[in-house]
Amino acid sequence: MKEFVLRARKAKTDAGINLDQLPKEGKMDSVCASISNALWISGDVRKDTIIHVVLEGPTSGPKTISFFGNEIKGLRHDERSIATYIVDALKRSACLQLNEENHVRAGIKISKKSFERLLWELSQKHTQAGKKRQVLVLDKDGKDIRGVALDKDVVVVFGSPEGLPPKTENFFKEIKAEKVSIGPNMLFAAHCPIIIHNELDRRGL
Numbered sequence: 001m002k003e004f005v006l007r008a009r010k011a012k013t014d015a016g017i018n019l020d021q022l023p024k025e026g027k028m029d030s031v032c033a034s035i036s037n038a039l040w041i042s043g044d045v046r047k048d049t050i051i052h053v054v055l056e057g058p059t060s061g062p063k064t065i066s067f068f069g070n071e072i073k074g075l076r077h078d079e080r081s082i083a084t085y086i087v088d089a090l091k092r093s094a095c096l097q098l099n100e101e102n103h104v105r106a107g108i109k110i111s112k113k114s115f116e117r118l119l120w121e122l123s124q125k126h127t128q129a130g131k132k133r134q135v136l137v138l139d140k141d142g143k144d145i146r147g148v149a150l151d152k153d154v155v156v157v158f159g160s161p162e163g164l165p166p167k168t169e170n171f172f173k174e175i176k177a178e179k180v181s182i183g184p185n186m187l188f189a190a191h192c193p194i195i196i197h198n199e200l201d202r203r204g205l
């Protein structure tokens with residue numbers, strides 16, 4: 001399973017998101033494009049992929065919305081449609097207590113879970129072969145991905161336009177995450193899932 005985790009530090013968490021102004025809603029356009037690029041290929045959905053977006057903006061962050069490629073049916077992949085699913089999810093999260101979750105629709109759930117808690121849980125899962133899962137943190141100054149052995153069962157963490165906060169460094173060390181670069185230029189968050197999938201596809205993983 002390929003699992004992406006996007007930490008969206010300013011993305012709004014109240015359901016009053018203006019669908020006509022997604023960039024002004026804590027860069028919600030970037031969140032929606034990242035979801036689309038992680039899950040959809042031409043004419044199909046990647047069934048072996050999950051993306052979790054951790055929204056940390058006002059007014060009730062953190063909220064984690066998870067999209068499961070193997071369960072999604074009949075969803076559209078344009079940014080505006082994905083934003084409507086996010087609004088729907090946020091409406092169903094008003095009463096959630098810490099770490100509780102709600103089903104939203106086939107292939108989408110929402111939880112009141114922090115980035116660190118989510119990532120810690122994912123990093124503790126084992127692969128089918130009984131190995132600890134590989135956790136990659138995307139960082140322009142990390143090791144070139146082309147020299148890194150990749151697992152088919154991988155967790156990939158990346159930041160929103162605000163980047164990943166430096167204070168998470170110690171946490172990444174604790175869970176033995178590897179910092180990996182996907183190229184010499186600083187890319188948009190939404191580019192990251194496509195490049196990672198391409199690396200995995202080319203290696204037959």
Ligand SMILES: C[S@@+](CC[C@H](N)C(=O)[O-])C[C@H]1O[C@@H](n2cnc3c(N)ncnc32)[C@H](O)[C@@H]1O
Nearest residue numbers: 138139140158159161163181182183185186187
């Ligand atoms: C738009 S960038 C963030 C830019 C932000 N100003 C910063 O300095 O972190 C969004 C995220 O994409 C990922 N990213 C962008 N370019 C990358 C690269 N060349 N290699 C690895 N990760 C990259 C990182 O996870 C980054 O946090």
